[in-house]
Amino acid sequence: MKNQVFRAGLLTATALAFGLTASGAALAEWKPDRPVELVVSAGPGGGSDIFTRVVQAALTKNSLVSTPLLVVNKPGGSGSEAFAYAEDNPDSPYKLYFGTQDAYVLPLTTKVTYSMKDLKPLMTMASDVFILWTNPKASGINTAQEFVEKAKAAPGKVRISGAKAKDADETLVTLIERAAGIDLAYIPYKSGSEAAIQVAGGHVEANTNNPSESLEQWKAGNQKPLCVFTSERLADKTVVADGVSWADIPTCVEAGINVKDFLQPRTVWMGANAPAEAAAYYTDLLKKVADTPEFKDYSTRNVQINKVLVGDEFNAYVAEQVKNYEKIYKDNGWLLSSGQ
Amino acid sequence: MGNFGQLMDGFAIALTTHHIMVMVIGVLLGLVVGVLPGLGAPNGVSLLLPLTFTMDPISAIILLTSMYWGALFGGSTTSILFNIPGEPSSVATTFDGYPMAKRGEAVRALTLAFSSAGFGALVGVLVITLLSGWVANFALRFGSPEYFGVYFLAFASFIGMSGGSPFKTLVCIMLGLAAGTVGMDTISGEGRLTFGIADLTRGISFLIVVIGLFGLGELLVTVDEGYKFDGVKAKLSLSVIFRTLLELPRYWVTLLRSALVGCWMGITPGGPTAASFMSYALGRRFSRRGRFFGKGEPEGIVAPETADHSAGSCALLPMLALGVPGSATAAVMMGGLMIWGLSPGPMLFTTRPDFVWGLIASMYAGNLIAVVLVLTTVPLFAFILRAPFSVVGPLIAIICVIGAYTVSNHMFDVWLALIFGIVGYVFKKLDYPLAPFVLAVVLGDKAEDAFRQSMLSSGGSLTVFFETPLVGTMMGLGILLLLLPLLSLLFGAIFGRGGGADAGEAADHQTSRP
Numbered sequence: 128m129k130n131q132v133f134r135a136g137l138l139t140a141t142a143l144a145f146g147l148t149a150s151g152a153a154l155a156e157w158k159p160d161r162p163v164e165l166v167v168s169a170g171p172g173g174g175s176d177i178f179t180r181v182v183q184a185a186l187t188k189n190s191l192v193s194t195p196l197l198v199v200n201k202p203g204g205s206g207s208e209a210f211a212y213a214e215d216n217p218d219s220p221y222k223l224y225f226g227t228q229d230a231y232v233l234p235l236t237t238k239v240t241y242s243m244k245d246l247k248p249l250m251t252m253a254s255d256v257f258i259l260w261t262n263p264k265a266s267g268i269n270t271a272q273e274f275v276e277k278a279k280a281a282p283g284k285v286r287i288s289g290a291k292a293k294d295a296d297e298t299l300v301t302l303i304e305r306a307a308g309i310d311l312a313y314i315p316y317k318s319g320s321e322a323a324i325q326v327a328g329g330h331v332e333a334n335t336n337n338p339s340e341s342l343e344q345w346k347a348g349n350q351k352p353l354c355v356f357t358s359e360r361l362a363d364k365t366v367v368a369d370g371v372s373w374a375d376i377p378t379c380v381e382a383g384i385n386v387k388d389f390l391q392p393r394t395v396w397m398g399a400n401a402p403a404e405a406a407a408y409y410t411d412l413l414k415k416v417a418d419t420p421e422f423k424d425y426s427t428r429n430v431q432i433n434k435v436l437v438g439d440e441f442n443a444y445v446a447e448q449v450k451n452y453e454k455i456y457k458d459n460g461w462l463l464s465s466g467q
Numbered sequence: 468m469g470n471f472g473q474l475m476d477g478f479a480i481a482l483t484t485h486h487i488m489v490m491v492i493g494v495l496l497g498l499v500v501g502v503l504p505g506l507g508a509p510n511g512v513s514l515l516l517p518l519t520f521t522m523d524p525i526s527a528i529i530l531l532t533s534m535y536w537g538a539l540f541g542g543s544t545t546s547i548l549f550n551i552p553g554e555p556s557s558v559a560t561t562f563d564g565y566p567m568a569k570r571g572e573a574v575r576a577l578t579l580a581f582s583s584a585g586f587g588a589l590v591g592v593l594v595i596t597l598l599s600g601w602v603a604n605f606a607l608r609f610g611s612p613e614y615f616g617v618y619f620l621a622f623a624s625f626i627g628m629s630g631g632s633p634f635k636t637l638v639c640i641m642l643g644l645a646a647g648t649v650g651m652d653t654i655s656g657e658g659r660l661t662f663g664i665a666d667l668t669r670g671i672s673f674l675i676v677v678i679g680l681f682g683l684g685e686l687l688v689t690v691d692e693g694y695k696f697d698g699v700k701a702k703l704s705l706s707v708i709f710r711t712l713l714e715l716p717r718y719w720v721t722l723l724r725s726a727l728v729g730c731w732m733g734i735t736p737g738g739p740t741a742a743s744f745m746s747y748a749l750g751r752r753f754s755r756r757g758r759f760f761g762k763g764e765p766e767g768i769v770a771p772e773t774a775d776h777s778a779g780s781c782a783l784l785p786m787l788a789l790g791v792p793g794s795a796t797a798a799v800m801m802g803g804l805m806i807w808g809l810s811p812g813p814m815l816f817t818t819r820p821d822f823v824w825g826l827i828a829s830m831y832a833g834n835l836i837a838v839v840l841v842l843t844t845v846p847l848f849a850f851i852l853r854a855p856f857s858v859v860g861p862l863i864a865i866i867c868v869i870g871a872y873t874v875s876n877h878m879f880d881v882w883l884a885l886i887f888g889i890v891g892y893v894f895k896k897l898d899y900p901l902a903p904f905v906l907a908v909v910l911g912d913k914a915e916d917a918f919r920q921s922m923l924s925s926g927g928s929l930t931v932f933f934e935t936p937l938v939g940t941m942m943g944l945g946i947l948l949l950l951l952p953l954l955s956l957l958f959g960a961i962f963g964r965g966g967g968a969d970a971g972e973a974a975d976h977q978t979s980r981p
Binding site: 170171172173176177180181183184187188196198199200201202203204205207208211236237238240283284286291292293294297312313314315316317320321323324325327328330331339340342343344346347349424425428 | 653
């Protein structure tokens with residue numbers, strides 16, 4: 128059951144979104160007459176891959192497009208391969224690129240061939256949240272405060288697993304370290320589900336997984352959420368396990384770790400010179416997707432923040448995020464320029 | 468035996484006309500996909516995925532898993548006929564399958580491969596049926612040191628057995644490890660050995676290595692040394708198939724050992740490819756006729772095939788129970804599960820028993836259907852070998868190049884495969900073993916990750932590898948296997964049995980004696 132406020136928020140968001148496109152409706156006579164490639168910046172089975180395939184499923188099931196849709200995985204170079212593909216096809220109206228913050232974060236840390244100038248931002252369809260998890264049975268940690276205390280007592284000894292190096296998880300870990308004044312041992316794994324198993328099995332004290340990556344382990348009693356990295360508590364009041372719902376998880380700020388709103392947006396892009404009418408068409412189309420039962424199911428299952436960002440709002444968001452990441456990466460010494 | 472009750476319910480779900488049709492279609496599609504190297508099961512399954520969106524989840528997973536079985540069988544076909552492994556896990560099948568086919572016994576080789584594969588798969592499913600509850604908890608005990616233990620054991624069993632010059636083996640392993648290092652490093656997030664070439668940041672795909680080394684390399688050797696394929700003599704009579712089937716029970720020791728190795732590697736994160744290598748290595752060491760491995764020995768086909776398929780089936784269990792895919796194909800299927808609205812994890816068995824047990828039941832039926840279907844294709848495939856080399860040769864070259872391209876649609880991969888083809892030719896000419904190279908490419912990168920994760924987690928102390936009985940046993944066994952050639956050498960010296968090579972053979976006799 129969704130909370131009323133949440134639903135109202137969603138309605139206004141979509142209403143707003145429709146209002147915005149009404150003005151662009153005159154432009155939106157364009158329609159694809161060839162198969163459309165949905166390019167994913169991750170391998171099969173990864174978070175971005177599932178996001179893309181849900182969009183594909185929603186479009187197919189609701190007959191929103193008549194041309195075939197092809198999902199193309201380009202996971203190379205941490206996903207930069209997908210955006211380099213956009214650089215090679217700057218004006219194609221038949222290619223959409225699906226990713227996360229990786230689109231604008233990758234050029235900061237890694238040597239990539241593309242730059243943000245090669246991408247035309249379309250929208251954020253939803254955002255994943257991050258939660259601090261532990262296995263209380265193995266680690267003896269029950270609250271975020273206990274986690275911080277334990278880390279303070281043994282600097283560099285409390286282990287925290289995550290997906291990949293210098294990606295979202297490790298970035299968040301450095302933010303936690305700085306906010307709480309602690310030193311943690313970050314251990315990178317290939318994926319969030321592997322990181323979840325390490326915590327569930329008691330090999331590592333904590334991780335910062337997205338809700339869906341650890342949900343099943345929570346239900347099975349092998350993991351427990353300590354706090355969520357958002358400025359407000361989550362909206363979903365369905366009880367998940369132990370009489371606790373998503374909405375009962377304290378925010379990390381409440382719990383004493385001052386890290387606000389660390390989100391993973393699910394973003395969509397096109398090549399820089401793609402025709403404006405095509406961009407308007409896809410924006411409109413994907414907004415319809417965000418309203419389909421398939422996408423809503425996906426969003427609810429992943430306990431996402433269901434806010435669609437398009438146009439100037441999305442541009443402003445990206446600009447702000449790039450600034451934030453530049454600051455964090457500079458502090459961490461991860462910026463490409465500082466490494467040389 | 469609550470499991471059996473549930474399995475019977477599962478059969479009721481799986482054995483409808485509709486689902487059996489789905490299985491047949493899946494297996495046939497899988498065969499096609501498996502025969503083409505590069506296209507492979509993961510690509511095939513992801514191509515099929517959009518079609519399943521409108522199906523109900525049970526039919527959808529049955530279609531995808533049936534395709535997986537079909538692809539596993541198809542992969543063995545090209546390994547045996549052309550020395551091109553259609554799937555990474557069928558590399559080890561080429562070692563004895565291809566020589567046997569070359570001898571004119573293609574029908575026997577294919578039949579042996581398919582029937583032992585079917586046996587392996589059934590053992591795997593049986594293990595899943597009986598141990599599903601226990602395995603999920605067992606798998607949770609695997610931290611990074613345990614992962615490393617699994618890989619170490621696989622490595623050790625392979626190194627311990629390798630014939631020929633140990634220095635050549637070492638060179639091949641080192642080169643393989645280096646090739647496996649290329650690309651993005653998981654731990655540091657930096658590119659390694661990429662030399663600033665953007666294409667190399669993706670890393671060197673194992674499939675490309677295999678297509679080059681085996682497919683193209685063998686082709687070059689054949690062109691160089693002349694065509695000596697006795698395929699023309701191959702008898703196409705059905706009686707050979709039946710005679711071979713009757714021959715199978717004779718290898719019951721190998722069958723059982725390989726099935727056990729396969730189940731172990733499937734449940735732990737080793738995976739089917741490592742399983743087939745390890746089983747082949749153990750077969751070579753412990754079989755009475757181990758010395759003849761590599762020359763077209765039946766057990767050399769039975770061992771990797773059985774292990775490959777039992778591991779392939781068992782690998783589905785960690786995927787369902789933990790949400791950690793055991794293979795690339797399982798990763799794609801897991802994505803499918805999530806899109807259909809199911810969450811893989813420990814609760815799936817209680818929340819959707821119809822789905823889980825329907826799937827397990829379909830694994831029994833699907834594999835049986837696959838064995839029968841694939842056995843009927845044997846005469847057809849054997850017939851291909853009757854074509855002259857001027858037809859088969861270019862065909863192999865085309866298949867290899869297309870295969871290299873389809874791995875991830877990059878032209879760069881095609882050049883890479885051609886380079887590895889030349890490497891394979893040179894290795895063959897200079898008598899460097901290819902198997903250790905391939906094994907190092909498959910496992911090197913994973914073993915390294917696990918080792919560094921363990922070191923990060925323990926603060927740099929090596930004692931983590933001996934802390935729990937589980938990891939301690941694996942490491943101990945591994946070290947023992949590593950030292951075995953040395954020990955047997957010592958043994959040989961004490962009993963005054965001539966030189967090193969002889970001593971190695973003597974050791975083979977010793978160990979195989981009951």
